[in-house]
Amino acid sequence: MDADTGLPSQSQNGQYLLLRHRDTPSIGELEVYRRLGGFEAWQKVITSMQPGQVTDVVKTSGLRGRGGAGFPTGMKWAFIDNKNWPHYVVANADESEPGTFKDREIMEGNPFQFLEGVAICAYAIQANAAYVYLRGEFWQLAAWLDRKIAEMEAAGLLGEKLFGTDYSLHIYTHLGAGAYICGEETAMLESIEGKLGQPRLRPPFPPSYGLFGKPTVVNNVETLTNVPLIIEHGAEWYRSLGTEKSAGVKIFSLSGCVERPGNYELPLGTTFRELIFTHGGGITGDRQVKAIMAAGASSALIVANEEALDTPMDYESVPRVGAQLGSASVIVIDDSVSIPWLINKTMHFFKHESCGKCTPCREGTFWMMHLTERIVEGSATLEDVELLQDVANQVKGKCLCALGDFSTEAVLTGIERFRPDFELAVAGSAVAN
Amino acid sequence: MAGIIGEILRGLSTTLHMAATKPVTIQYPEVKRPVRPRFKGRHHLMRYDNGMEKCIGCSLCSAACPADAIFVEAAENTDEERYSPGERYARVYEINMLRCIFCGYCEDACPTEAIVLGDNYELSFTDRRSSIYAKEMLLVPVDEGGKPTPQKVEPGIYTRSIPVMQDPKD
Amino acid sequence: MFAEKYSDEIQAILSKYPPEQRRAAVMPLIYLAQREQMYVTKQAMVEIAEILGISSTDVASIVGFYTLYYDKVGSTYRVQVCTDLPCALRGAEQFLEGLCNNLGIRVGETTPDGAVMVEAVMCLAACDKAPMFQVQSGDGLSYHENQTVESAASLVAELRRKAQSKRRDGHGR
């Protein structure tokens, strides 16, 4: 707690805003959550705010989507088409990007704050139904959320005529069944509608043509979990966290070759060095950090030099070292790792997860997987590396959705920034250094 | 004057010289002259070692033929009655030798090297109908170790539409 | 059949979606159909199609697209080890190999009693707790994190016992 303002401050000092269960392990109990001020924001918006006001507060707060694209959340809500009814909210809990595991912890530990965020978003766009789309593997989590939703209904926090108004809201969970592509918002909508999880053409975007063809807001779990705080403490408070253009706190999922992998809730703008060495406990064993992937398997490979390590992790700074912050799923790669091996891993993933709808992604990931396989096996030539680069460039910028482009990131930056590794692999050896 | 005599003598010397050399006439048909390596004679339809026909009935020879001499009619193989390793074979294959100009385009067009122009130039017939060479006449005999077509084969062996070719650069 | 046996569950599932969007219930219904035998029978596909007013080919398409649905008889339990990049960086591949050696099978194979299949899968969103795997059965999925070959092997042994008793009770296949 900030002594001057009485508002919650940073998490470093032991106070968490999103991962609040780390401070209060029982916050997943309705009683406990309410005692700590939970659902006050929910009651406040319903009883004292117009939907448009809620959207305005979120807009002013500078909250940006935490799922990867970083689109301003309030703006998305404001885009909703008010000529077409009903509206829907879909919470994206399809967390499937290798290296991302933050939403699961939020929903397991701090479910009510997330659900409250869903509810406030629904009110802001006047939706009467919201769906939480969980990846199929989160089976137990879905059952847990169902119980939490039932508790909220029993407490009169969800259901018909809330807080004596005419507003009603139901939240439902919907389980996916093992398809990374369903994390793409339009594929997710198709999947809820009972179709193949293949992305739709855009435009139209979900705020005008979404679930069941109706205006829909799709937000990531973490994004929505921020919302109750913003309503409770105000947009200005939220803006005061993080950097000027990247407001607020963010959960950084740290994985790979570090001593203490896990989720770290930090203000946007924290450096890679601080995350990896201060919080993550440094590199495992006696190794050096070689590369960093900042947004899971979809990211470009950042050469982990001093400059990169000192780069603040926010939406504006990470591009300066040739990558994107995305979902802030930081995978740390040490110097024992061969980059061709690594991209072969990511290619297997993308080939397996390509939905098959558009040609470049369907055929390109398949081809790139073959090529990386040969390179790793040592049965390739340098020409194959050139070919791999060509194929990746051929895929890039031609696909229907972002998955195809993502699949090329590690390939292109890997070949460009870690060429010696490829030369060695072609020669039959494993790691450069 | 002397010039004329000289010319006569020169001519006579050639005559005398030729009278003493061996004649070029070959006693055809008793003796047959070997053809040049790139000579194009009557066609053969080739087989694989196991006796299967190479022809897949694609009609590309017929399409390539400038004289419209080739007629192909295809049908589908079954494992019970298999003529060629792929899905399709030539049920009817005819070449009208009266129309054929032996240009070899058919050979060029053939994707499976099934039709090959041989070195037989002795094509004669007494009526027009016999000028049409049917598939039975064009097919080469089955090699030792091969079986005649149609063959009955185990299912699941021939699953490609066109048999996998040797490296085309060969 | 399926539709009669689970009529209450089916009604509960249908109530989550707008009445004119029944098709949306196809995924939960397939999970339901998979509950007993860990795969969706053709008969169940036909029944789901009838409940939702779509074609059985539509249902089959969904079963084919998503990896957690099966259209063929398999093992009672599937042990699915994540070997994606972050897990692999923390030894998931060695773990998988060790587990398979311990069980005397290869990756993708089922134990001789047909109870447990061990396979490698894509990211399960537990990258910080590798090596880890999930166990899928008709009843659902459970996560097992920070595993060692020994802890996993003893879990598999327990699953095999459970599968055996399940089969005695007439469940399973």
Add this chain to the structure above:
Amino acid sequence: MKMVNLTIDGKTVTVPEGTLIVNAAKKVGIDIPVFCYHPKMEPVGMCRMCLVEIGRPVIDRTTGQVVREDDGSPKMQFGPKLETACTTPVSEGMVVLGTSEKAKAGRQDIIEFLLTSHPLDCPICDKGGECPLQNLTMEFGPGESRYLYDEKMHLAKHVPLGELIYLDRERCIQCGRCVRFQDQVVDDPVIGFFQRGRSLEIVTYSEPGFDSVFSGNTTDICPVGALTTTDFRFKARPWELRSAASICTQCPVGCNIAFNTRREAVSGGKWVIKRVMPRQNEWVNEIWMCDKGRFGYHYSKSAERLTQPLVRRQGELAPATWEEALSFVAERFQQAGDGLFSIAGGRLSNEDLYNQGKLTDSLGGKKVLYGTMGGGDLTAQSGLVPGSNFSDMGKETAILVVASDLHEEAPIWWLRVKQAAERGAQLIVANPRPTRLDAYATHLVRYPYGSEAGALLAMVNTLSAKRPDLPEAVANLVRSPELKAAAKAFAEAENAVILYGSEGTGLETSTALAQSCQNLLLATGHIGRINNGLVAVWQRVNDQGAWELGWRPVANLPEAMQAARALYVAAADPAGDDPAYLAEGRLGSQEQAFLVVQDLFLTATARLADVVLPVQAWTEREGSYTSGERRVQRFYPVVPELADSYADFSVAGQIGKRLGLDMEIRLAGRTFARLASETPAFTGLSYARLAEVVEQWPIVGRGDLYYGGTTYENSQGIGVQLPLTSAGGLSWPKLVEVGMPKIGLLAVPITRLYDHGSTLLPSSMLHQRIPEPYVVLNDQDAERLKISEGAAIQLIPAEGGSWLGVRAIARLRSDVPERIVLVPRSFGLPVAGPTVVSVRLAERVLA
């Protein structure tokens, strides 16, 4: 409509707002390559083949004006990525570059990707030669593959999706055209994608497989050879085929089709038909056709065809020369004089009907159209006005479909009505039982069988002061809120069309229904304007033409035939259809009635004939048909005649000549010219007129191979819709009470697509779709009668006559009204109209 100007590859084009770039390019003759896009389906942007560079003028945000360069030209902003031309609508000032280096590279990239998984079996692929992938590879593809052959996927190449369509999994490029066609266009989603990514494959899980009456169209639109038909598979190469324009004869829609032919050694060197494909006619069938039309044509080459005239000598039919046969017939017709009784089937062309009519009229004989459906005179008075097109019907239109299971009777009309409903047309479906059209209906009206006309009059009743008396059975309908709402919607629509069929009706009920339909149109003012009017869903291709030429069905044909001294039966088989026509082994009862049968086959009637005259099938000759929409369309000779036979019009003409009449016997065109000069509705028409074409939209022909198939192009005529004859007036039909019998059940005829007609049965590849003779019973009735599904039963008519021996399989449905038996036409059960019957189990089925 707002028009938009843009530039594509340097050409300026002006198109309506909302047009997609691919289509705008087509307009100026630029072909942007596509695979997944199809102009008849919603764009999906999957294959990425149509990538182009798109520049848009920069707009100053403050002023809203286009920013200009120094030279005054608009400043253009090009996106960083290539965009898909098939999904992007045009916008003002847009510049599209399809041939820039970047765009060309993009095309080459996509082709290369597609070829990584595509087999190199063009030499044997049925699509080879007319394959978009092949053509685009030649045009844009890389010269050499960088993909290792060993890494190619090898998949099953012989996967029957059903008995009509085969799938080659290797060749499929996952464009989804077939899946989308089945789902979006014809709403039979029986094929789908299975798996995902590179493993995506087409599957069907329906029973029986790929069970859709439109399945053949998927092979036309497949841009590779992944889908092939049983009919054409490995039968010929496209470049060896000749094409001839024709009209499908299986139903009154009159789909424009093209026959592809080649010579065939196994047929003794004859020209034979190798396949049938639709021919574009945006007013009739667009670019679609149903499987009955596509695969049913085989009857024309059946070995059972008659090959020479037969004359009865010493009680036996024996071969004779044409001279003998014709002279004999002429002589006997002369003797019969006004005792000549002509029966013609709706399968005959306009020319045939004209000549046969002429011959009959000149002797003072009687002309009878064989059939049980009435109202053709009314469709001529209040039918569709020239220029009408189902494709243009949308929000402002109401379509009423009454007494017809359109999906079974005229599939293409079903499709077009469905699409009109999807565009917003009010669709009223009136039928006693549910049909496949109900799903798109905005209003459903149920009435009891036998009360078709009553139901329509009830609609008039709710709207108008003129109150015809309604029989008791339908009086309640007037109070039905559904019917009221339907009538209101119909009356309020700007345009309205009625399609009436013959479900459950006989001649009498059908004629009353047609009159009621006309009354409704008159009462609501929906006559004489484009996209308004009455359409009859006839049972045969040219029934409308027969009506136009003065042929009429009669109520009781067996009775009417009694007085005949000579019977001239063409393209009809009364003896085969109903034993009631027989008396003592003869057609009709008069012993001296001389019987001439003119047909393709030795039908049951022909077996009784004194003279049998073989004729040419429609594939062997020229002629014209008049469709249910009153569109007169030409068909052309496709193959040489099978044997020593003549066209029907020529046979009638030759008989006429021998009677001293001036008749055309050689040229169908000249026959048509005579017909046109004598028949008011046909005034001014000629073969040349019928052969006129106009440019159609979307462009799928013109040698264009991107949309698949080479025979779409229509260069031989789109036909001409007949003008309305003198307008009819309100006249209230006398309604017949068809009440429920006190005992027994009411058998009513229905029409099925796959029936036992002689123009379908010879096509063996459809046999799996053609059921055994069957009837449909209400399941409650069946339980009461102790009849189980699949039981062999017999129907016994209450009013005498015995159909003993005609067995049928009982099918039980809950959606058939109680105490009703549905009896499909042509399966051997002669139910000509609502008939009271009793049902009994057939004694053990004979071995």
